[in-house]
Amino acid sequence: xxxxxxxxYVLSCGLALILIGLWGLLTQKNIIRMIIGFSLVDxxxxxxxxxxxxxxGGTAPIIDSAVGIKDAAKRVVDPIPSALVLTAxxxxxxxxxxxxxYAVSIYREKKSLSIDECSESKW
Amino acid sequence: xxxxxxxxxxxxxxxxxxxxxxxxxxxHSELSRLAQHYASEGPEELGAANLVTSVVVTYRxxxxxxxxxxxxxxxxxVGLMLRRRKHPDTVVPARKPASELVETAARLLMPxxxxxxxxxxxxxxxxxxxxxxxxxxxxxxxxxxxxxxPQAQLSxxxxxxTESLSGFSYVVVGVLGIVLAGGFLDNRILPLGSFGSLFSAxxxxxxxxxxxxxxxxxxxxxxxxxxxxxxxxxx
Numbered sequence: 215x216x217x218x219x220x221x222x223y224v225l226s227c228g229l230a231l232i233l234i235g236l237w238g239l240l241t242q243k244n245i246i247r248m249i250i251g252f253s254l255v256d257x258x259x260x261x262x263x264x265x266x267x268x269x270x271g272g273t274a275p276i277i278d279s280a281v282g283i284k285d286a287a288k289r290v291v292d293p294i295p296s297a298l299v300l301t302a303x304x305x306x307x308x309x310x311x312x313x314x315x316y317a318v319s320i321y322r323e324k325k326s327l328s329i330d331e332c333s334e335s336k337w
Numbered sequence: 338x339x340x341x342x343x344x345x346x347x348x349x350x351x352x353x354x355x356x357x358x359x360x361x362x363x364x365h366s367e368l369s370r371l372a373q374h375y376a377s378e379g380p381e382e383l384g385a386a387n388l389v390t391s392v393v394v395t396y397r398x399x400x401x402x403x404x405x406x407x408x409x410x411x412x413x414x415v416g417l418m419l420r421r422r423k424h425p426d427t428v429v430p431a432r433k434p435a436s437e438l439v440e441t442a443a444r445l446l447m448p449x450x451x452x453x454x455x456x457x458x459x460x461x462x463x464x465x466x467x468x469x470x471x472x473x474x475x476x477x478x479x480x481x482x483x484x485x486x487p488q489a490q491l492s493x494x495x496x497x498x499t500e501s502l503s504g505f506s507y508v509v510v511g512v513l514g515i516v517l518a519g520g521f522l523d524n525r526i527l528p529l530g531s532f533g534s535l536f537s538a539x540x541x542x543x544x545x546x547x548x549x550x551x552x553x554x555x556x557x558x559x560x561x562x563x564x565x566x567x568x569x570x571x572x
Contacts, residue, residue: 219364221362221364222359222362222364225358225359225362226359229355229356229358229359232351232355233348233351233352233355236347236348236351237344237348240344240347240348241341241344265362268364268365269364269365269366269367269368270364270365270366274465275376275387275388275389276386276387276388276389276463276464276465277380277386277387277388278386283380283381283532286376286377286380286388287368287373287376287377288367290368290376290388292365292368292369292372293372293375293376293388293389293391293392294369294371294372294375294392296389296392297389297392297393297397300389300393300467300469301393301400301401301404303469304404304407304408304469304552305404305407305408307408307556308407308408308410308411308412309411311411311412311415311559311563312411312414312415312418314563315414315415315418315419315562315563316418318418318419318563319418319419
């Protein structure tokens with residue numbers, strides 16, 4: 215196979231997503247857009263973790279007729295980052311749900327979704 | 338203006354760090370030693386065909402218990418933030434019913450979505466998927482129900498009961514691991530069975546059934562909370 219290894223693309227896309235999300239978090243005023251930025255950072259981190267766990271020519275870490283028990287250690291990708299990302303997705307979901315519920319509360323209180331309205335704790 | 342400059346600078350610096358990471362990245366050609374152990378010893382030790390499952394449920398089972406706890410806390414937080422107001426001083430319009438197409442399609446799809454969710458978490462030790470994924474599928478079925486029938490009321494006591502019972506049973510299975518096998522959340526309290534069959538991998542399917550029920554009921558509760566009070570008919 216020519217060109218860059220496939221995990222480099224996944225890694226670069228993940229890093230780019232993190233940057234885009236960070237940009238969104240820093241520049242956007244609308245709370246919903248900031249939450250979307252956070253979700254982008256989250257997804258980017260997942261992609262980076264998956265890319266780091268990739269092993270050249272590896273396949274999914276599931277043993278079946280295609281991957282025998284004997285040669286599993288040579289043929290599969292690292293299962294640990296996959297397990298970590300599984301955890302991270304669930305945590306990200308929980309954090310996003312809590313942030314969205316805060317956004318709903320702020321909107322109820324201020325009738326606006328702009329972060330500029332929340333200036334009480336600004337220094 | 339100054340603020341924009343700082344934001345720009347921050348992004349440039351972060352991008353510089355990231356480009357360094359990306360340029361110096363080289364793909365692994367073999368597993369790390371820990372992963373090698375999980376891949377070569379895991380199937381015989383725990384009997385789970387899906388190595389990710391054996392890492393999530395057994396080797397790193399304590400993390401998963403923490404993860405379930407975080408999910409529970411966030412569901413409780415959402416419930417606290419979005420609790421229904423008691424005073425009905427705001428008159429709200431009744432929500433428009435869903436179209437017949439959506440309703441009929443939901444009736445057709447609902448049982449299949451639930452069965453598929455249960456299939457995914459029961460087979461978590463054999464195929465891609467597991468408790469969290471299956472629970473999310475079940476919760477998406479509940480979301481479909483809420484979209485198709487906006488007036489439907491979920492039974493909160495049923496959701497709460499399922500959630501507490503499965504969370505409690507998860508911990509009980511974990512403690513049984515200390516008593517009967519090697520340690521907390523050890524799956525070898527039950528016979529490992531024949532490798533690759535449904536009844537194998539010791540307690541992993543049981544733990545994943547509890548996790549699936551717990552995640553499904555928690556996410557259903559979160560989805561239900563995000564319905565505005567407006568959808569509730571005034572009493």
